[in-house]
Amino acid sequence: MLFNSAAFAVFLPVMLTAYWLLRGGSRKWALLAGSYFFYSWWDWRFTSLLMISTVLDYCCGRALERCPQRRWRRAVLSASICGNLGILGTFKYFSFFRDSAAALLGTVGWHPDWPTLHIILPMGISFYTFQTMSYTIDVYRGVIPAERNLRNFACFVACFPQLVAGPIVRAGHLLPQLQAQQRFADVDWTTGVYRLFRGLFKKMVVADLLALHVDAVFADPAGYSGISCWLALYAYAFQIYMDFSGYTDAALGTGEMLGLKFVENFDHPYLAASPAEFWRRWHISLSTWLRDYLYIPLGGSRFGRWLTMRNLFLTMALGGLWHGAAWTFVAWGVYHGILLAAQRLLHGGPRPAAAGDTPLPYRILKIAGMFHLSCLGWLLFRAPDWATVQIMLGKLFTLADGELRGKRFALIILACMVAHFRPGWSRISAYLPRVPALAQGALAGLCLWTLLLLSPGAKPFIYFQF
Numbered sequence: 001m002l003f004n005s006a007a008f009a010v011f012l013p014v015m016l017t018a019y020w021l022l023r024g025g026s027r028k029w030a031l032l033a034g035s036y037f038f039y040s041w042w043d044w045r046f047t048s049l050l051m052i053s054t055v056l057d058y059c060c061g062r063a064l065e066r067c068p069q070r071r072w073r074r075a076v077l078s079a080s081i082c083g084n085l086g087i088l089g090t091f092k093y094f095s096f097f098r099d100s101a102a103a104l105l106g107t108v109g110w111h112p113d114w115p116t117l118h119i120i121l122p123m124g125i126s127f128y129t130f131q132t133m134s135y136t137i138d139v140y141r142g143v144i145p146a147e148r149n150l151r152n153f154a155c156f157v158a159c160f161p162q163l164v165a166g167p168i169v170r171a172g173h174l175l176p177q178l179q180a181q182q183r184f185a186d187v188d189w190t191t192g193v194y195r196l197f198r199g200l201f202k203k204m205v206v207a208d209l210l211a212l213h214v215d216a217v218f219a220d221p222a223g224y225s226g227i228s229c230w231l232a233l234y235a236y237a238f239q240i241y242m243d244f245s246g247y248t249d250a251a252l253g254t255g256e257m258l259g260l261k262f263v264e265n266f267d268h269p270y271l272a273a274s275p276a277e278f279w280r281r282w283h284i285s286l287s288t289w290l291r292d293y294l295y296i297p298l299g300g301s302r303f304g305r306w307l308t309m310r311n312l313f314l315t316m317a318l319g320g321l322w323h324g325a326a327w328t329f330v331a332w333g334v335y336h337g338i339l340l341a342a343q344r345l346l347h348g349g350p351r352p353a354a355a356g357d358t359p360l361p362y363r364i365l366k367i368a369g370m371f372h373l374s375c376l377g378w379l380l381f382r383a384p385d386w387a388t389v390q391i392m393l394g395k396l397f398t399l400a401d402g403e404l405r406g407k408r409f410a411l412i413i414l415a416c417m418v419a420h421f422r423p424g425w426s427r428i429s430a431y432l433p434r435v436p437a438l439a440q441g442a443l444a445g446l447c448l449w450t451l452l453l454l455s456p457g458a459k460p461f462i463y464f465q466f
Contacts, residue, residue: 001041003250004204020184031155038160046122054157056083057132061139061146080136088129091122096325124164130289132157135171144172152178161254165247165463167265167285182259192256199249207243208459210235221391229395233375236382238416243462273366275339290319313337332380
């Protein structure tokens with residue numbers, strides 16, 4: 001079910017009404033039933049995978065709590081990781097690895113006739129797989145105790161606001177909230193509704209409008225001038241930011257209305273002045289997941305410069321593969337791994353000087369440079385194939401004149417830049433509590449009607465495909 005759909009506009013009030021009318025354990029059962037209904041709206045068959053992951057990691061967590069021997073604890077953890085990655089690999093990467101292997105064998109003259117399997121990618125499988133894996137790893141490390149209530153654990157895995165596209169919430173953050181009894185009086189309804197509509201505005205008005213120009217250029221880059229291709233690249237940078245941060249805003253706002261607090265996932269990433277700072281601001285829940293469960297276990301920066309380079313490279317390459325089953329995604333991850341490694345080599349550490357210690361003109365130049373480096377990375381992320389990457393690069397770095405198409409999109413991008421670099425959302429939200437509740441409800445209805453009117457149509461969020 002899409003946040004930007006009429007079905008969700010009906011589902012959410014019904015869900016909230018049932019949730020707050022019930023008490024105790026019944027409220028959690030309502031949340032669980034609503035979450036499974038939300039997910040099954042897309043395809044009910046894949047709800048079974050969600051249940052399998054839930055039962056697998058619940059049982060592994062309980063087993064880890066009962067096993068004192070290190071050997072058996074490692075076996076249980078391995079069962080959890082192999083089971084989760086096995087499901088993820090089958091449904092997301094089977095065709096990718098099969099086709100890659102066939103292409104490699106074709107270079108030596110062997111063309112195997114392997115059977116073709118049409119496997120549908122379950123929505124949100126990468127997000128909830130990482131979420132359940134982090135729970136088992138944290139129990140193994142002794143960071144958190146195992147959850148004994150299967151209903152609460154199932155709610156943690158399937159909680160519908162952040163189920164499909166994050167943020168990736170740690171068990172230590174969400175499970176205590178699910179174990180507690182939320183109170184209606186403690187809910188900040190103004191903030192919840194405001195963030196929901198802010199997210200819908202980002203998605204339905206800004207991101208989807210920018211997508212019209214982006215999709216046209218990436219479908220036929222040879223038919224556009226270099227400046228139009230740059231415009232499309234800038235447009236995609238803000239399309240994916242508005243799309244993904246819009247989903248996060250909607251998820252956090254919906255969670256707030258349920259009395260649940262999720263983690264922030266963005267912090268103005270295009271204000272970053274370095275690759276490391278970019279990843280502290282972009283998709284924060286994923287970047288911290290990769291740091292805590294992949295980069296640090298690989299050795300982090302503890303064993304010298306070159307092993308640190310290797311660990312950065314592997315972490316970002318696997319992070320790119322997590323996003324999609326295509327070599328362009330792997331290349332995007334490798335590209336960011338190279339940027340991070342280059343920063344380490346140049347500065348000798350992960351953290352550059354604080355913003356207050358850097359002269360403003362120099363920091364502005366660094367921000368502009370990092371923004372363009374991230375835009376070039378988005379080319380790999382967005383391009384459907386290597387031919388498109390090659391054509392786009394040729395267009396971007398030639399000085400040939402050509403007609404600029406999409407002038408109205410240039411104005412939208414300019415507005416996005418102004419909103420991003422001089423954020424004013426907090427100033428707007430500060431006035432909302434002063435508005436009477438009835439007027440707030442009328443304003444919310446007017447906003448929804450306006451969004452439906454302005455939107456070119458209900459389109460899935462970009463990160464739904466991951």
